[in-house]
Amino acid sequence: MGDKNNIKAVSLDGSQGEGGGQILRTSLALSMLTGRPLRIENIRARRAKPGLMRQHLVCVQAAAAISGAEVEGAELGSQQLAFTPGPVKAGDYRFAISSAGSCTLVLQTVLPPLLFADAPSRIELSGGTHNPMAPPFHFLERAWLPLLRRMGGEVELSLRRHGFYPAGGGEVTAHVVPQSGGLRPLHLSERGELREAYAESLVAGVPRSVAQRELEVLGRVLSWSGEQLRTPAMRQNEGPGNVLMATLGFEHVTEVFTEFGERGRSAEEVAQRLLAEMRPYRDSTAAVGPHLCDQLALLVALAGEGHYTSSEITEHSRTNFRVIQQFLPVSFRTEALEGAWKVSVAATMPGSG
Numbered sequence: 001m002g003d004k005n006n007i008k009a010v011s012l013d014g015s016q017g018e019g020g021g022q023i024l025r026t027s028l029a030l031s032m033l034t035g036r037p038l039r040i041e042n043i044r045a046r047r048a049k050p051g052l053m054r055q056h057l058v059c060v061q062a063a064a065a066i067s068g069a070e071v072e073g074a075e076l077g078s079q080q081l082a083f084t085p086g087p088v089k090a091g092d093y094r095f096a097i098s099s100a101g102s103c104t105l106v107l108q109t110v111l112p113p114l115l116f117a118d119a120p121s122r123i124e125l126s127g128g129t130h131n132p133m134a135p136p137f138h139f140l141e142r143a144w145l146p147l148l149r150r151m152g153g154e155v156e157l158s159l160r161r162h163g164f165y166p167a168g169g170g171e172v173t174a175h176v177v178p179q180s181g182g183l184r185p186l187h188l189s190e191r192g193e194l195r196e197a198y199a200e201s202l203v204a205g206v207p208r209s210v211a212q213r214e215l216e217v218l219g220r221v222l223s224w225s226g227e228q229l230r231t232p233a234m235r236q237n238e239g240p241g242n243v244l245m246a247t248l249g250f251e252h253v254t255e256v257f258t259e260f261g262e263r264g265r266s267a268e269e270v271a272q273r274l275l276a277e278m279r280p281y282r283d284s285t286a287a288v289g290p291h292l293c294d295q296l297a298l299l300v301a302l303a304g305e306g307h308y309t310s311s312e313i314t315e316h317s318r319t320n321f322r323v324i325q326q327f328l329p330v331s332f333r334t335e336a337l338e339g340a341w342k343v344s345v346a347a348t349m350p351g352s353g
Helices: 022-036 054-067 104-116 137-150 208-222 269-285 291-302 313-325
Strands: 008-012 038-041 070-072 080-084 093-095 121-127 154-161 168-175 193-206 241-250 252-260 308-309 332-336 338-347
Touching: 008 022, 008 313, 022 038, 022 054, 022 080, 022 104, 022 269, 022 291, 022 313, 054 093, 054 104, 054 121, 070 104, 070 137, 070 291, 093 104, 104 121, 104 137, 104 291, 121 241, 137 154, 137 208, 137 252, 193 208, 208 269, 241 269, 252 269, 291 308, 291 313, 291 332, 291 338
Parallel strands: 008 038, 093 121
Antiparallel strands: 038 080, 070 080, 121 168, 154 168, 193 241, 241 252, 308 338, 332 338
């Protein structure tokens, strides 16, 4: 991917825009994909605990493992990083986060480069699978993965064990088969007709009454009942944990909304928070919600062009757009529509950016 003879380094200020870990993960993935060295300063400068936390350090270590990179600054708390990648190598990899740090964020770092490797790869990840401030496994499986497959990405994800915050202990496996032709452009303007809608409350090491109370609120407000309100069987030794999810399956896209139970927050409050997160998307005409908008950006850019509509464009997404444009010859454009935002990605001419 990209011209390996162009070794111009990319320098980033990690405090720009949203100022979080997404800058690190996106830039690591693109450094490996393009072969361009990366330097980041002020890593996670806008966070209460700036610098590399454990899950971010594992992202760097995982990126170095699959690309043979030379790395400086890879230590806990570091706010500076120099990363010079070699060729991405397919293989069997295992990455462990010795906390509830997110498996899915590490996967987000290494999966895009492995999509363009020269052979299939298998990745085993252990840590958190359902974390606040990270895409939960079910979001990736139901919302993000089908769109990646539509673009030509051949990836299988499996959840072997749930890992809830703060204990962790989850296990995720990914199988990646590269496509020689690259990714196809995505054009996703409309969500289409609603085909299924249901809610699930995951409880492990938590009374089932918590799940019942959460689902009762959703059922009453959304007029859902019966099979639409589910409490999946869980291994109780995977807890303690409580995750409330709502899945909306449309003709062209599936969206998943998630809220986490925690000590001191009632089941009813958890349900009301989930409803508040769902409401802007349900009231819009957009194909995707704000989190999927963010997660699609890199994939669409790697395809070279495409567009999709979103109910909201967050500062997190806008920061991601800017980082991607530092590495790839593409430009992002956002346009306000009636009831939605349109995100368009187009190739730029050499020298125009």
